[in-house]
Amino acid sequence: MSLMYTRGNSGRRFRRTAVALIVLVAAGAAAWKGASLWRKGEAPADAGSPSLPMATATYSDSGPGLHGPEPMLANIFAQIEQNRLESALALTENLLERYPKFRLGHLIKGDLLLARTRPLETFGNAPDAPADKLADLRAEAMVRLRGYREKPPADTVPRYLMQMVPEQKYAVVVDTQKSRLYLYENDQKAGRPRFVADYYITQGKLGAEKSKEGDKKTPIGVYHVTSSLPREKLADLYGSGAFPINYPNEWDKRQGRNGHGIWLHGTPSDTFSRPPRASDGCVVLSNQDLDAVAKNLQVGLTPVIISNSVEWLSLDDWNKERTELNRQMESWRSDWESRDVEKFLAHYSDNFKSGAQGLADFAQQKRQVNAGKEWIKVKLSDVSMFRAPDKEDYVVVTFEQTYRSNNLNNQMKKRQYWVREKGTWKIIYEGAA
């Protein structure tokens, strides 16, 4: 699917040409269909929370409803499709009034103006245009329109948000292929995450699946916001703020991945947005979008899950997965209390590692300790579970653990990484959170 204007048969009549080119855009749009399309301002069928005032949900990205860049862009393309170029230009000028540094908007404006003097041949007819910049803007147009037309399907949940704790107000899910960031609210009344808004994002120049320092890729995995850096402390490149995340996490380290300084951050002052692939691995939002998301980010708490392509589950499937893992957790807890140390150790993967300690050391230590135990009580609370996307297939479980026994009491916040091995969940890492 290419966003190309094609020359009409006549070759000279720009109007036909313009229509032809936009028809291609529209044809692309048809290909984007499939998932349920949420029309602007329309609420998804949210059976779980019919009482929620929909005004609080924004189904268009960034900004007030219909005046976000994407609804406006979609509207412009619709006008072009109907050969209403005058109106398309007027809308583009509105768009630029609202977002004066929106380069894509300027490109479209250039085309609409040029269409009045000669036939258009492509999308972005600037003479001597640097091909890379043009390709960037084309890509941005594509992903923005696609993001606008392909909202998350109603009655689905990103698979990764298995379980949140009440403290976690929001979760961030990123789809690198779509250049999209989805913000979900932890809707406790409904007992599930609820879609709030989505935003265009920029990822690494060389795409996703970061593994090495300097590879200019965005990591895929389960992370959380570790701190907040205010604008005053940042170079202009980072825009209105930055939120570092904990790449490389324990899983990444086990895979030998390195690098650092992966942030969510804003956009430099000379532009409204950056191309879909432009960062050194960070996830970049427009400043207004970053500000909107930032209000909901909690340092140390808010999960940031970055995927190649978000997997949406029906509520049934989603419930099934979380129930299964909760059952496994409960089994681990009760086996611990049972003081049957081998049964307890069976929950751990052969590849278990915590710091320098492998499974053998860990098992030996547990057996030693267990010898002195007359009774053990383990209580788990505030359990959150976030499943890693794509082929990673691990779950980050974080919880409060209250441990009591005849000779030791201990309370801690613990984090475990669970992996699926031969059909059952096993612990591959655990440590203090």
Add this chain to the structure above:
Amino acid sequence: MGSHFSPAPRLPRLSSPSRLLPALLLGALIGFGTPTISLAAEPAIADIQKMVKQGQNAQALEKVDAYITARPKDAQGRFLRGIILTELNRNNEAIAVFTKLTEDFPELPEPYNNLAVLYAQQKQYDKARNALEMAIRTHPSYAIAHENLGDVYAKLASQAYDKALQLDSSNSHAQSKLSLIRELIGNSSRPGKAPTAASAPPPVAPAPAPTPVAAAPTPAPVAPVPAPAPATREPAKVTVLDKEKDKEKPAPAAEPARVEKEKPAAAKSDGDDSAVIKAVQSWAAAWSRKDVKGYLSFYGPDFQVPGGASRKSWESERASRIDKPGKLQVTVDDVKVSMNGDKATVRFKQGYTSATLKSSAAKTLVMQKSGNKWLIQQEKVGS
């Protein structure tokens, strides 16, 4: 950019008073309310126009001011005043004059057009666009305004692309060359009106009627832009003032094919031929580097000063024009020399690029050999 800009503009063709007269009559008819386009004033206007043609703009301004004082509402006089102010580079005043004209005579497209030309010179393309769209609203088939609007759209598009792609083309791109209308035709059939120059041979190509596309009434979403055929440009299309050129003998530019050595001189020698070309090139070079003294040294003592002005005032006017800030480049191309003893007639294409103008025009120099130097005896626009 450039490919979509108009080809090199041709030289101004100014209508003779006798041809203008019926046009003005029609103009008076389409005007409503203020029939101040007075026929009695015509000779005075023609005199002033003549002064403008001869480059005597300061004097022309005095005359036109006096003229307007007597007839404060006269559109013709005020329009001419706008032209003179433009010639004098007093653009803001010119803008004020044309703006007021659009207010007082909203049915006349010429003031809108010229307003657009001035705005475009100031790179205020949005304003230029608005003005041209107004001109077209009053006269949908107005080819010059359409053409100018095409250029303005192209400039606006270029600006938009610059912003989109972070280019800076403001320096590298040619200044747009919008066409200033030099006379108020006041005729609804503007594009077809082909004023004939008083002292020049008839135009090479007859003025084409406006294309049906352009003439179509345009509530259409996008105003169709007539594709100008470079070889048959309407004579009414007058290029922005190449102020550096003499205008005493406006003539249509002949196409290069027509330019040839008319009188192969018996005494012609290759040595002289190349010496003449070298002289012309040196003359252009001196002009380009704003070497006023060097430039003037190419003019012989018998140089026929245009418009019959004194040599001294001509020289000082040239000096003040050449020695202006900003880059200046004068190029000489397609040189054809006709020799006749110690006389040479040199025809060439003169390219002129300054901070605000870019033009190309045919030029003729009549040169006289004086010792071992070739000096300019006559300088004419056209060939």
